[in-house]
Amino acid sequence: xxxxxxxxxxxxxxxxxxxxxxxxxxxxxxxxxxxxxxxxxxxxxxxxxxxxxxxxxxxxxxxxxxxxxxxxxxxxxxxxxxxxxxxxxxxxxxxxxxxxxxxxxxxxxxxxxxxxxxxxxxxxxxxxxxxxxxxxxxxxxxxxxxxxxxxxxxxxxxxxxxxxxxxxxxxxxxxxxxxxxxxxxxxxxxxxxxxxxxxxxxxxxxxxxxxxxxxxxxxxxxxxxxxxxxxxxxxxxxxxxxxxxxxxx
Amino acid sequence: xxxxxxxxxxxxxxxxxxxxxxxxxxxxxxxxxxxxxxxxxxxxxxxxxxxxxxxxxxxxxxxxxxxxxxxxxxxxxxxxxxxxxxxxxxxxxxxxxxxxxxxxxxxxxxxxxxxxxxxxxxxxxxxxxxxxxxxxxxxxxxxxxxxxxxxxxxxxxxxxxxxxxxxxxxxxxxxxxxxxxxxxxxxxxxxxxxxxxxxxxxxxxxxxxxxxxxxxxxxxxxxxxxxxxxxxxxxxxxxxxxxxxxxxxxxxxxxxxxxxxxxxxxxxxxxxxxxxxxxxxxxxxxxxxx
Amino acid sequence: xxxxxxxxxxxxxxxxxxxxxxxxxxxxxxxxxxxxxxxxxxxxxxxxxxxxxxxxxxxxxxxxxxxxxxxxxxxxxxxxxxxxxxxxxxxxxxxxxxxxxxxxxxxxxxxxxxxxxxxxxxxxxxxxxxxxxxxxxxxxxxxxxxxxxxxxxxxxxxxxxxxxxxxxxxxxxxxxxxxxxxxxxxxxxxxxxxxxxxxxxxxxxxxxxxxxxxxxxxxxxxxxxxxxxxxxxxxxxxxxxxxxxxxxxxxxxxxxxxxxxxxxxxxxxxxxxxxxxxxxxxxxxxxxxxxxxxxxxxxxxxxxxxxxxxxxxxxxxxxxxxxxx
Numbered sequence: 001x002x003x004x005x006x007x008x009x010x011x012x013x014x015x016x017x018x019x020x021x022x023x024x025x026x027x028x029x030x031x032x033x034x035x036x037x038x039x040x041x042x043x044x045x046x047x048x049x050x051x052x053x054x055x056x057x058x059x060x061x062x063x064x065x066x067x068x069x070x071x072x073x074x075x076x077x078x079x080x081x082x083x084x085x086x087x088x089x090x091x092x093x094x095x096x097x098x099x100x101x102x103x104x105x106x107x108x109x110x111x112x113x114x115x116x117x118x119x120x121x122x123x124x125x126x127x128x129x130x131x132x133x134x135x136x137x138x139x140x141x142x143x144x145x146x147x148x149x150x151x152x153x154x155x156x157x158x159x160x161x162x163x164x165x166x167x168x169x170x171x172x173x174x175x176x177x178x179x180x181x182x183x184x185x186x187x188x189x190x191x192x193x194x195x196x197x198x199x200x201x202x203x204x205x206x207x208x209x210x211x212x213x214x215x216x217x218x219x220x221x222x223x224x225x226x227x228x229x230x231x232x233x234x235x236x237x238x239x240x241x242x243x244x245x246x247x248x249x
Numbered sequence: 250x251x252x253x254x255x256x257x258x259x260x261x262x263x264x265x266x267x268x269x270x271x272x273x274x275x276x277x278x279x280x281x282x283x284x285x286x287x288x289x290x291x292x293x294x295x296x297x298x299x300x301x302x303x304x305x306x307x308x309x310x311x312x313x314x315x316x317x318x319x320x321x322x323x324x325x326x327x328x329x330x331x332x333x334x335x336x337x338x339x340x341x342x343x344x345x346x347x348x349x350x351x352x353x354x355x356x357x358x359x360x361x362x363x364x365x366x367x368x369x370x371x372x373x374x375x376x377x378x379x380x381x382x383x384x385x386x387x388x389x390x391x392x393x394x395x396x397x398x399x400x401x402x403x404x405x406x407x408x409x410x411x412x413x414x415x416x417x418x419x420x421x422x423x424x425x426x427x428x429x430x431x432x433x434x435x436x437x438x439x440x441x442x443x444x445x446x447x448x449x450x451x452x453x454x455x456x457x458x459x460x461x462x463x464x465x466x467x468x469x470x471x472x473x474x475x476x477x478x479x480x481x482x483x484x485x486x487x488x489x490x491x492x493x494x495x496x497x498x499x500x501x502x503x504x505x506x507x508x509x510x511x512x513x514x515x516x517x518x519x520x521x522x523x524x525x526x527x528x529x530x531x532x533x534x535x536x537x538x539x
Numbered sequence: 540x541x542x543x544x545x546x547x548x549x550x551x552x553x554x555x556x557x558x559x560x561x562x563x564x565x566x567x568x569x570x571x572x573x574x575x576x577x578x579x580x581x582x583x584x585x586x587x588x589x590x591x592x593x594x595x596x597x598x599x600x601x602x603x604x605x606x607x608x609x610x611x612x613x614x615x616x617x618x619x620x621x622x623x624x625x626x627x628x629x630x631x632x633x634x635x636x637x638x639x640x641x642x643x644x645x646x647x648x649x650x651x652x653x654x655x656x657x658x659x660x661x662x663x664x665x666x667x668x669x670x671x672x673x674x675x676x677x678x679x680x681x682x683x684x685x686x687x688x689x690x691x692x693x694x695x696x697x698x699x700x701x702x703x704x705x706x707x708x709x710x711x712x713x714x715x716x717x718x719x720x721x722x723x724x725x726x727x728x729x730x731x732x733x734x735x736x737x738x739x740x741x742x743x744x745x746x747x748x749x750x751x752x753x754x755x756x757x758x759x760x761x762x763x764x765x766x767x768x769x770x771x772x773x774x775x776x777x778x779x780x781x782x783x784x785x786x787x788x789x790x791x792x793x794x795x796x797x798x799x800x801x802x803x804x805x806x807x808x809x810x811x812x813x814x815x816x817x818x819x820x821x822x823x824x825x826x827x828x829x830x831x832x833x834x835x836x837x838x839x840x841x842x843x844x845x846x847x848x849x850x851x852x853x854x855x856x857x858x859x860x861x862x863x864x
Contacts, residue, residue, distance in 0.1 A: 050734070076736035088734070090727035101724050104717055105736035113718035113745075114709075120717060163735060287644045337830060345590045348647065349786060349829040352779060356822035364819065472775065476655065479648050487644070517659045520652040527641055527649060 001064055003028045003199050004167055009048050010057035011041075018044040020223035021058070026167070031193060031200045033210045036220035037243060042203045043085060045220065046171050049201075050082050051075040063166070076105070081165035083156040085172050091145025095136060095155055098144050099127035102159035130162040134188050150181030154188060161192065168200045174209055186212055219243070254386035259505055261385065265394035267501035268401025272456030273474060274481040274493040275408060276449030282425040282488030283445045286335070286347035290355040291453055292475025293362075298323050298454025299466035300362055303371045305458075312376035312462070319458035320451035327450025330354060331443050355471070363468055372465030379462075397459060404452070405494055412490060421445055425488060477504075480523045552700055556693055564692050566808050570801035571699045572761050575706055577784045577800030578793055579753030584782065585791030586714060586722045587746045589639075592647045593654030595777035596634070597751040600627040600657070601758025602768040606674040607667070609763055616680050620759045627755025628748060635747035639740050651775060658773040673769030677762050699760050703797070706753050710793055713749065722746060783825045788835050795837025 004026040011019040019041045026032050034042050047053045049060055051072050059068045067075055076082075090098050103126040104110050109119035131137045134154045139147055144155055153173055160168055173189070174182045186209055193200060193213070204210045210217065210231070217234045219227040221243040227234050234240055277291050288294075298319045305315035334354070338346045381392040412418035423431045424441050432438045457466075464470065481500050485492025500519060507518040552571075556564055576598055583589040605623035608614055614622070638649040661668045668674065679690050713719055724732035725739050733739050762768045771777065781800065788799020810817045832839055 052734070071738070072733045073736050073738045076734055082734060084731075084734075088728055088731040090724055090731070092727060093723060097720070097723075101720055101732075102735050104720065107717070110717045110721065110737070113713040113716045113749075115712070116717040120720070123717075159735070334826065334830060345584075345588065346829055346833065348590060348644065349782075350826055353783075353822050353826035353829060356779070356783075357819055357826065360816075360819040360822060364815070476651065476775070480652075483645060483648055517656055517663070520656045520659075523652055524637060524649065527645055528637060 002026060003030075003063060004049070004201075005061040006045075006049065006058065007061065008058035009045065009055050009060065011044055011048055011053065012056045017223050019048060019055075022220070022223070022225055024218055024225065024228070026199055026201060028166070028199055029196055031202065031213055031215045033202045033204055033214035033217045034220060035204060035207075035210060035217060039222070040220040041223040042220055043171060044223075046082065046169055046201075046203060050080055050169065076163065079164075079166040080169060081160035081163040081167070082169040083153075083160055083171055083173060085175065087149070087152050087156055089144045089152055089155055089159070092143055094141050095144050095147065095151075095158075096124070096127050096131065096140040098155060099130050099158050099162045100124050103127050103130070103162040103164075105163060126162055127158075130158045133161065133192055134158045135184075148181075150177050150185065153177065153181075154185060157185075157189070166199060168198055170200065170202045170204075172203050172205065174204065174206050182206065182209065189213060254388035257386050258388040258390050259509070260502075261390055261394065261398065263501045263505040264401075264498070265397040266504065267497040268397045268404075269456050269460050270474075270477060270481055270497040270501055271401050271405060271494060272459070273453045274478040274485070274497055275405075275490065276452035277478050278482045278485070278488055278490060278493045279421070279445055279452075280449040281482065282490075283421060283428075284335070284442055287351070287479070287487075288446075288449070289348055289351035289475065290330075290358060291351075291449075291478060292471035292473075293355045293358045294323060294327060294450045294471075295453045295457040295460075295474055296466070296468075296471035297326070297358060297362060298457025299461040299470065300366050300371065300457075301454065302458030302461050303373050303466045304366075306373040306376075312373075312379070315458050316455060320455045323454030323457075324447040324451030328443050328447035331446040335446070336439065336443075355475075359468065359471060366466075368468060370465040370467035373462060375462040393463065400459065404455075408452075408490065417444075477519070480519055483523060484526050549704060553697075556696055561692070564696060566805060568692070568696050568699050568764060569761075570804040571696075571703050572757050572764070573781075573784070573804045574797035574799075574801035575699075575703045575760070576754055576757035577781050577788060577796035578703075578707065578710060579750045579757060580781050580785050581790060581793055581796040582710060582713075582746055582750045582753070584785050585789075585793075585796070586719070586726065587743060588726050589743060589747065590647050590782070591650040591747075591750075591778070592775065592782065593650035593652070593778050594750070594754055594781055595773050595775070596650075596654040596657045597627060597631065597754025598758035598761070598777070598781075599654075599768070599770075599772040600630055600751075601755030601760075602762040602772055603661075603668065603674065603758075604755070605759035606677045606762040606768040609677055609680060610674060613678075613680065616763060619680075619763070620756070623759035623762075624752055624755045627758070628752045631748045631751030631755075635744045635751070638747060639743040651778070654773055654775060654778055658770055661770045661773065668770075671770060673767055674762075675767045677766050677768065679763045679766075695764055699764075702756060702760060706756065707793060707797065710753070714793070718742070718745075783821075786833070786835055787825055787828045789837030789839075789841075790833075790835055792835070792837045792841065795835050798837060799835065 002025045004024070006022055006024040009019050009022045010017065022041075022045060034045065036042055044053070048055050051067065051070055051074075054069055059066055061067070062075075062078060062080065065078070067078065090101070093101075100123045103123040104119065107119050107123060109116050112119060128137070128140070131140055134157060136151060136154055136158060139151060144152065147155060157170065157173065160170075174185055177185060190213065202210070202213060214231060216229060217227070217231055218225055219234060219237070219240050226243060227237045227240045273291060273295050277288060280286065280288050301322050302315040302319040305318040306312055309315070334350055335347065338350065375393050379393045379396050382389045383392050383395055384390070412422060420431070420436060420441055424436075424438055428438050460470075477500060481496035482493060484499060485494070485496030500522075503518050503522055555567060559567060579597065580591065580594045583591050583594070601623050604626040605619050608622055609616070609619045634653050638646055638653070641649055662670055679695070714722070721732065721737055721742050724735070724737070725742060729739050758772070784799040784803050785796040788797070788802075789795020807817065828835060834842070
């Protein structure tokens with residue numbers, strides 16, 4: 001059974017159709033890249049899947065359950081974690097606390113307002129683990145707002161990972177990163193994903209990153225899916241070529 | 250009992266109240282639209298207008314002159330406040346600062362008014378040429394209130410034309426939509442903001458100077474009116490000029506109807522209306538979602 | 540640092556009545572009550588960035604409930620207070636639920652609207668509430684088992700002190716709990732907190748209810764002490780005062796508002812006798828704090844004594860330079 005199914009997702013903003021009858025299926029363990037020129041509707045699609053905005057039509061089915069229109073926190077709770085295009089972290093809190101709060105979200109004890117020490121320590125050790133996996137252990141105590149841009153992006157991924165999601169959605173994770181930082185980030189991601197068990201949807205502009213990471217690629221253009229398949233198939237697709245005007249080889 | 254005449258008189262009554270409310274809330278909504286701040290001191294500005302208007306009449310004997318002096322003086326005070334205090338807060342992450350500072354201003358200004366003019370209500374009364382009655386459908390209706398309605402309509406048209414037809418109005422609308430872009434185009438956005446704050450205060454002061462002959466200038470006239478104005482702006486939609494007109498009329502009618510039928514609940518009606526609207530449409534009737 | 544300092548503070552407060560003249564004791568009790576009231580608002584303002592312009596409603600609800608319970612039902616004092624807090628908390632639930640539906644200014648206006656509604660209701664139901672006269676002659680009955688210690692000023696002082704310290708410890712626990720950590724997230728970036736899987740509205744609602752509960756406690760302690768409750772308690776200026784106290788004292792520190800609230804009451808009592816200019820001075824000081832020292836008095840003190848993470852200052856520096864450009 002596919003992990004995620006988007007059926008005929010539509011989203012209009014007034015007269016503009018940002019997402020136009022998009023169908024997409026993601027299998028468990030798959031790494032899917034969503035690419036397309038600017039304005040293709042990639043971020044809107046992301047927002048529809050995570051319920052940050054409501055669709056004008058169509059459905060989102062996650063693990064067999066229709067999650068269309070559920071509140072954002074509910075969708076997150078069911079196992080979809082995401083990062084944002086403009087880095088969203090808690091700037092005044094330490095990196096460790098950032099990730100700890102993310103890890104705490106799964107605990108039943110997250111409601112406790114008296115006591116709850118064991119909840120705090122459990123999530124703290126999970127946070128340390130996540131920071132370790134992403135190579136951020138050295139800046140655990142630094143306020144997140146002071147980290148370099150690259151580290152902030154990795155921190156966001158760490159937070160998403162700490163949520164122990166089944167589907168990880170990364171919105172332009174390498175945006176604004178230098179070549180070295182990008183390389184570092186991609187290396188980290190590859191290691192992390194090597195363990196398997198995690199499905200990923202990745203919006204990316206950097207084709208090198210896409211080809212290094214993705215199992216399959218979905219190409220959006222003007223809100224529509226114009227290609228969907230393995231990286232080689234997509235590379236060969238004429239329509240994709242024309243949409244990008246030959247931006248990649 | 251001539252019910253139709255009575256109803257019409259009450260409608261006119263409501264419209265005259267709406268006019269005064271419009272002067273205050275229009276300024277409030279313009280300020281919000283362009284600065285994204287809620288000027289909590291707006292009620293006290295209104296009160297200052299009433300007191301300055303009173304003094305203008307006392308000194309010059311001319312009501313018309315007070316309608317010119319009050320807005321100008323208070324507008325300048327408002328611009329001064331914006332330049333000295335509000336400008337420094339623009340970078341703050343925390344939106345609460347504006348609310349706090351304007352609240353502080355409200356406290357300071359009401360105290361200053363008390364110290365300057367004293368605790369007694371001051372009234373110059375309705376000027377002679379506006380005293381008198383107009384007969385509407387066999388019902389007597391105060392001429393002064395008709396004057397208020399006329400002035401309210403005139404002001405609404407004037408502001409509307411100003412926003413739609415003049416270059417300054419265009420600038421104001423542009424800044425309220427996308428200040429960064431306008432700044433990039435070379436316009437001094439700070440100056441626009443100061444100007445709008447001044448205009449908003451001037452309008453509220455005019456409302457005060459107009460209200461004074463009816464209700465006298467008294468301490469505390471700012472507090473209930475600021476809440477009314479907020480209700481108007483929130484219902485009409487924050488930043489929406491049209492919303493301030495519709496909201497003023499709506500609230501004025503609610504108040505007039507409410508206070509006629511169930512005196513004590515008139516106040517409650519208004520808040521219930523605001524609650525209902527905010528629950529159903531958190532952005533107000535015409536405003537955008539926050 | 541905290542345990543020792545806290546202990547010292549407790550001891551100091553406990554010994555205070557021994558050095559104060561009788562009439563000052565009254566002010567001391569009121570100061571402590573006001574400190575508690577201010578701290579309750581800090582939960583909303585300092586920890587959740589929910590600026591309430593209607594917190595006087597919590598105080599008024601507590602005061603009136605307690606007043607009515609004691610006057611009409613002749614309950615023993617502690618029971619009256621506890622029930623008053625319970626009533627306030629229950630009424631706070633729909634209020635909190637409605638208010639948290641909006642954010643920012645709308646939230647503030649909604650809280651104000653509820654307070655004004657309460658004010659209007661007091662006049663509407665004159666028969667129960669005494670209208671503009673309020674409830675007068677609230678008794679301070681003997682406690683259970685005929686305990687008369689609370690009827691005297693000294694006994695009452697210790698009751699209030701106990702409630703204040705107890706409430707403070709509870710609030711500290713809340714702030715340091717998993718729940719409190721989520722509040723920090725909401726404060727920093729609510730959208731992100733929601734995306735992590737937290738129902739932020741529920742957290743905000745709970746915070747408001749807690750704030751009302753503690754505010755109600757302050758009001759419930761006030762009514763039998765002062766002996767009366769009047770509609771002014773609900774007035775927006777009362778809400779404004781306590782909000783100012785939280786900010787000037789130091790939002791988000793719990794201690795700051797307690798000191799700010801208590802200190803304000805002392806100063807107001809002394810100064811308002813001396814000068815008519817007090818409200819003007821007070822308003823100006825407030826503006827000064829908002830502009831130049833938004834961390835409040837206690838925030839400044841904490842900066843001086845605890846080595847601030849260099850980060851905080853660096854971040855503050857960044858913000859300041861951004862603001863200047």
